[in-house]
Amino acid sequence: MKKKNKIIIVDDEKSVRESIKMILKDYYDLSVFTKGDEILKEFKEDMADVALLDIKMPGISGIELLKKLKTIDEDIEIIMITGYGTLDSATEAMRNGASAYVNKPFSKNKLLEIIEEKIKKRGKNREKKKKLLDLENVKKSLEKKTKDFYYSTVDSLLAAINAKDGYTSIHSEQVARYASLILEECSSFVKLIPEEKNIFHYLVSLHDIGKIGIPERILSKDGKLDAKEWKIIQKHPDIGCSIVSPILNPMSILKNYMCIIQDHHEKYDGTGYPKGKKGNEIPLFACIISIADVYHAMRSDRPYRKALSKKETLKNLKEGRGTHFHPEILDIALKVLENCGD
Numbered sequence: 127m128k129k130k131n132k133i134i135i136v137d138d139e140k141s142v143r144e145s146i147k148m149i150l151k152d153y154y155d156l157s158v159f160t161k162g163d164e165i166l167k168e169f170k171e172d173m174a175d176v177a178l179l180d181i182k183m184p185g186i187s188g189i190e191l192l193k194k195l196k197t198i199d200e201d202i203e204i205i206m207i208t209g210y211g212t213l214d215s216a217t218e219a220m221r222n223g224a225s226a227y228v229n230k231p232f233s234k235n236k237l238l239e240i241i242e243e244k245i246k247k248r249g250k251n252r253e254k255k256k257k258l259l260d261l262e263n264v265k266k267s268l269e270k271k272t273k274d275f276y277y278s279t280v281d282s283l284l285a286a287i288n289a290k291d292g293y294t295s296i297h298s299e300q301v302a303r304y305a306s307l308i309l310e311e312c313s314s315f316v317k318l319i320p321e322e323k324n325i326f327h328y329l330v331s332l333h334d335i336g337k338i339g340i341p342e343r344i345l346s347k348d349g350k351l352d353a354k355e356w357k358i359i360q361k362h363p364d365i366g367c368s369i370v371s372p373i374l375n376p377m378s379i380l381k382n383y384m385c386i387i388q389d390h391h392e393k394y395d396g397t398g399y400p401k402g403k404k405g406n407e408i409p410l411f412a413c414i415i416s417i418a419d420v421y422h423a424m425r426s427d428r429p430y431r432k433a434l435s436k437k438e439t440l441k442n443l444k445e446g447r448g449t450h451f452h453p454e455i456l457d458i459a460l461k462v463l464e465n466c467g468d
């Protein structure tokens with residue numbers, strides 16, 4: 127048996143309540159109240175499809191009640207019952223979200239016709255909302271899948287660096303850690319949400335991904351690089367971009383992070399590589415990574431030299447203020463690195 131639609135009736139006049147009940151009782155599941163306060167105690171979303179409210183009632187008025195019911199269930203269809211002299215109020219009720227009004231005395235057929243029309247309208251509205259919600263859920267699930275795919279691709283690339291060159295892998299992880307600490311200290315002028323900070327950390331760990339394309343004999347050469355080898359090494363930012371751009375470009379927000387790979391060897395005075403950008407041409411993310419990168423490189427044992435002490439490393443960084451490094455970012459970074467524990 128089909129479930130009956132639910133109707134709420136609120137009217138202080140017994141004769142009106144009774145006549146509405148007589149008309150509707152065979153067709154609908156009715157809840158009857160004599161005043162607004164009574165229904166407000168128990169009203170909740172989905173309690174009814176349609177509410178019939180008297181406009182003039184002692185205590186809370188029909189219009190006030192209409193507003194309160196709509197705040198609890200915005201889809202409920204509300205029909206105002208109007209008597210002589212309350213037409214202005216009926217118009218006001220319509221402005222406040224009522225869907226119709228019926229004048230007293232009303233005919234049985236007219237009342238049933240209006241109620242049926244409003245029940246259908248509510249059904250359609252709810253169906254539309256459900257479809258929108260379903261679409262929203264599909265969108266969220268697709269976004270999650272894209273993000274999961276992105277992170278697993280980054281993980282695969284990190285594994286590829288590790289397989290190629292153990293030092294670059296450890297170096298990348300450490301640079302990402304230092305760079306994230308420095309970024310955190312830049313929070314007064316770089317506002318990032320946690321998700322963006324995560325992306326930054328992940329992409330910094332890929333800053334040397336282009337070294338996959340550099341011959342191993344150059345990467346692990348036990349001595350200084352000659353000019354030709356140095357030229358080859360300088361290609362790694364461009365190689366890195368060509369590896370990563372198919373992942374980053376479809377996610378438009380990530381394009382801003384491409385500089386992490388492209389510009390991490392640019393220098394403030396324009397003597398860096400690959401493009402020789404200078405000053406404010408170098409994006410802030412790249413300025414941060416450049417410092418973290420050099421710090422970790424100096425603090426590591428390399429085939430051609432021993433690791434520098436922390437004191438020497440910080441001294442060398444300071445000497446690059448305004449030449450190699452962005453001066454203000456370096457000032458922030460030095461405080462972070464002095465206290466970073468390694």
Ligand SMILES: [Fe+2]
Pocket residue numbers: 333334362390391
């Ligand atoms: Fe690099």
